[in-house]
């Protein structure tokens with residue numbers, strides 16, 4: 001199924017200013033979490049913020065971060081641990097809605113709350129209410145499940161549909177907000193609750209003539225209580241429209257789709273919940289998986305990237321400091337090795353900081369290529385639970401979780 005062929009989404013139009021506009025939709029699909037969204041302005045722009053070509057590679061309704069933009073022409077870092085909000089990648093199934101923060105309400109309802117309120121009798125929180133709850137800050141990457149997808153084709157000769165990300169479908173930020181656990185407790189969470197269904201206020205996702213309704217993905221209550229944040233700030237500023245204003249989830253370590261943006265409603269249920277985002281999409285499909293797909297995707301795999309353009313040109317006979325970052329959804333990174341000879345030999349990279357869970361770790365290694373010619377760089381990380389990067393990523397039809405070592409070509413002249 002071409003469910004991730006984002007190009008089919010309501011045919012976004014690119015205006016002269018380079019802004020996407022999405023034509024209004026006819027028949028919305030009913031989703032109980034999507035009630036009275038009068039505070040939302042549609043039609044929407046695809047992505048609201050500017051997308052300068054030196055920072056981003058556009059992919060339909062999405063924008064990928066360029067890894068080479070993490071260094072300036074002299075090789076000096078332009079970005080620390082956090083990616084500034086204006087430079088953060090964007091993954092939109094449709095387009096960014098503009099939401100009036102003063103009228104916005106988060107509505108919680110369902111059989112997992114005391115008194116089982118219906119969507120119409122939901123427990124409501126405005127932004128001001130959320131700000132009266134204890135605030136928490138977390139440092140975490142958000143990474144698309146499809147990050148690295150293009151390498152299924154280029155390295156493994158496997159054709160997969162969907163956004164052809166290289167490795168820029170990830171960003172790290174400081175997120176501030178209230179623990180979802182606090183909100184759930186304030187709303188009357190019961191011991192019987194098992195699943196949540198956070199629903200986005202963005203337009204319905206329509207692809208291949210099918211309207212899947214608003215973007216919404218079940219989240220187990222256990223994960224919600226563990227470490228999920230309902231964020232209203234990103235990098236010390238209120239969330240911007242493209243990144244989920246006025247509030248989004250941040251689900252550490254998990255595939256980006258769990259981190260629902262523009263969250264408007266959350267169903268809390270005493271039974272397992274389903275949506276196309278945990279049945280048709282974001283599972284492993286293919287010959288190596290059960291007919292209905294593997295389990296819904298949760299934690300991210302180990303990956304590494306160089307802060308360097310593919311095909312970068314380096315001078316022969318002098319020392320170069322190669323920089324990169326590695327991350328894992330499961331545990332802090334423990335080790336990074338780099339190969340400059342096509343994977344024959346590996347040297348340890350120096351970690352530039354104490355590795356943290358849910359975040360990337362910066363590293364560097366010096367390299368003095370003696371002779372001109374084409375070279376292949378490789379970086380391979382291992383996390384504290386022993387997770388590492390294989391030579392090949394397990395094939396799956398939608399091209400999720402590409403965790404294999406990426407071959408990074410450079411030219412030495």
Ligand SMILES: Nc1nc2c(c(=O)[nH]1)N[C@H]1C(S)=C(S)[C@@H](COP(=O)(O)O)O[C@H]1N2
Nearest residue numbers: 089090091092093144200215256259260261
């Ligand atoms: N409501 C809503 N939430 C969403 C999405 C979306 O399209 N709509 N995209 C998801 C996906 S697939 C990813 S990878 C992350 C991307 O977050 P970002 O755009 O802030 O980088 O948001 C997730 N949350």
Ligand SMILES: [Mo]
Nearest residue numbers: 144145256257
């Ligand atoms: Mo994603």
